[in-house]
Amino acid sequence: MSKKKILCVVGARPNFMKIAPIMVAMKDHQALQPILVHTGQHYDNAMNHQFFADLGIPEPDVNLEVGSGTHAEQTAEVMKRFEPVVDREQPHAVLVVGDVNSTIACALVASKKNVPVIHVEAGLRSFDRAMPEEINRILTDQISDLLFTTERLAGENLLREGIRGDRIHFVGNVMIDTLHHNLARAIPAKRIFEEAHAPQRFLSGAYAALTLHRPSNVDHLETLQSLLETITMIGERIPVAFPLHPRTRSRIESFGLSALLENSNLLILPPLGYLQMLGLMKDAKLFLTDSGGVQEETTALGIPCITLRENTERTITVDAGSNTIVGTDRKKILEAFEDILSSGGKAGKIPEYWDGHAAERIVDLMAQWLQNGGRLA
Numbered sequence: 268m269s270k271k272k273i274l275c276v277v278g279a280r281p282n283f284m285k286i287a288p289i290m291v292a293m294k295d296h297q298a299l300q301p302i303l304v305h306t307g308q309h310y311d312n313a314m315n316h317q318f319f320a321d322l323g324i325p326e327p328d329v330n331l332e333v334g335s336g337t338h339a340e341q342t343a344e345v346m347k348r349f350e351p352v353v354d355r356e357q358p359h360a361v362l363v364v365g366d367v368n369s370t371i372a373c374a375l376v377a378s379k380k381n382v383p384v385i386h387v388e389a390g391l392r393s394f395d396r397a398m399p400e401e402i403n404r405i406l407t408d409q410i411s412d413l414l415f416t417t418e419r420l421a422g423e424n425l426l427r428e429g430i431r432g433d434r435i436h437f438v439g440n441v442m443i444d445t446l447h448h449n450l451a452r453a454i455p456a457k458r459i460f461e462e463a464h465a466p467q468r469f470l471s472g473a474y475a476a477l478t479l480h481r482p483s484n485v486d487h488l489e490t491l492q493s494l495l496e497t498i499t500m501i502g503e504r505i506p507v508a509f510p511l512h513p514r515t516r517s518r519i520e521s522f523g524l525s526a527l528l529e530n531s532n533l534l535i536l537p538p539l540g541y542l543q544m545l546g547l548m549k550d551a552k553l554f555l556t557d558s559g560g561v562q563e564e565t566t567a568l569g570i571p572c573i574t575l576r577e578n579t580e581r582t583i584t585v586d587a588g589s590n591t592i593v594g595t596d597r598k599k600i601l602e603a604f605e606d607i608l609s610s611g612g613k614a615g616k617i618p619e620y621w622d623g624h625a626a627e628r629i630v631d632l633m634a635q636w637l638q639n640g641g642r643l644a
């Protein structure tokens with residue numbers, strides 16, 4: 268039986284946690300031959316190499332080294348550089364994960380060449396088209412041949428958009444596979460704080476953690492300033508650890524807001540590796556974020572999460588998990604925060620199939636599908 272060649276694409280930080288368990292499940296598979304393509308959308312040590320090291324992802328077979336740019340530049344550059352790889356490798360399928368620019372770019376190249384597209388984390392919808400990832404999600408799903416979902420509602424979204432039901436498979440969440448595999452190796456928050464020479468308050472009691480990077484939150488002076496001022500108020504009640512995404516750091520500097528970070532109740536950290544982030548999350552009293560992944564990871568850990576966005580595409584984290592959507596309104600953020608301090612917040616429960624075995628399900632279905640010429644028995 269000849270092996271089916273699959274180009275597996277990653278580009279940006281949130282992709283790495285998703286591909287890791289899929290690469291493990293495909294390693295030594297009798298029917299599948301994975302080839303790992305990194306587009307180079309993220310390239311810094313902290314945003315990229317550290318994750319490969321933490322998660323034991325194999326060295327990419329191909330690196331397209333596209334780097335940063337506008338959406339059009341970045342997407343176009345990935346497409347231009349990915350096309351010759353598809354021509355050379357002649358894969359049986361291209362597998363993409365998540366919703367970043369690299370996801371849509373590679374899916375589009377493959378589908379124009381009649382190479383089947385497999386999308387992991389399909390069907391999530393925020394219904395907010397101002398969010399660049401929402402465009403990437405809708406378009407990637409429309410041109411995908413096999414779609415794997417993390418929650419049942421995602422399947423309903425896809426059916427509503429006219430995707431054939433036999434292409435959609437509810438398999439669970441590969442990012443939670445990664446969390447399960449690495450929880451025991453998480454770096455304790457206390458160690459992170461000690462190494463960062465954090466004020467004593469961080470070492471001796473409860474703390475909150477914060478991440479911010481969505482353009483809608485950090486690219487507008489008023490919104491970013493108001494969020495940072497709100498965080499300063501929260502810092503008076505509980506110390507806040509804040510790993511800074513490069514986009515956010517650069518906006519804070521260019522808007523002249525750096526003085527708001529000079530506060531002993533805030534601990535500004537560089538972007539963290541996966542095992543550090545997991546430790547920071549696991550030991551936190553609560554997490555404030557605009558990240559998609561953190562909403563899911565805190566739900567899996569049962570840590571209360573306050574999401575600083577008007578909506579979420581990851582509905583199950585609100586319906587079943589520990590997540591509360593509050594947007595950027597100061598009053599709402601502080602209310603949700605006080606509720607968590609006084610009542611402990613939403614306990615939530617673990618969503619269906621977030622059990623650490625999603626990648627195995629994906630790989631089994633994918634192998635069957637490819638052996639059957641694009642159908643499942």
Ligand code: UD1
Pocket residue numbers: 279280281308309310311314315335336366367368369399400480512513514
């Ligand atoms: C991208 C994804 C977003 C994801 C996020 C996680 C898209 C549309 N967005 O957003 O969904 O949540 O990654 O981080 O694909 N930069 C560095 N070093 C790096 C990478 C980026 O300094 O290794 C800086 C560059 O100045 C760049 C900026 O960060 O312009 C933003 O990077 P980019 O990949 O364009 O978007 P993200 O905001 O990271």
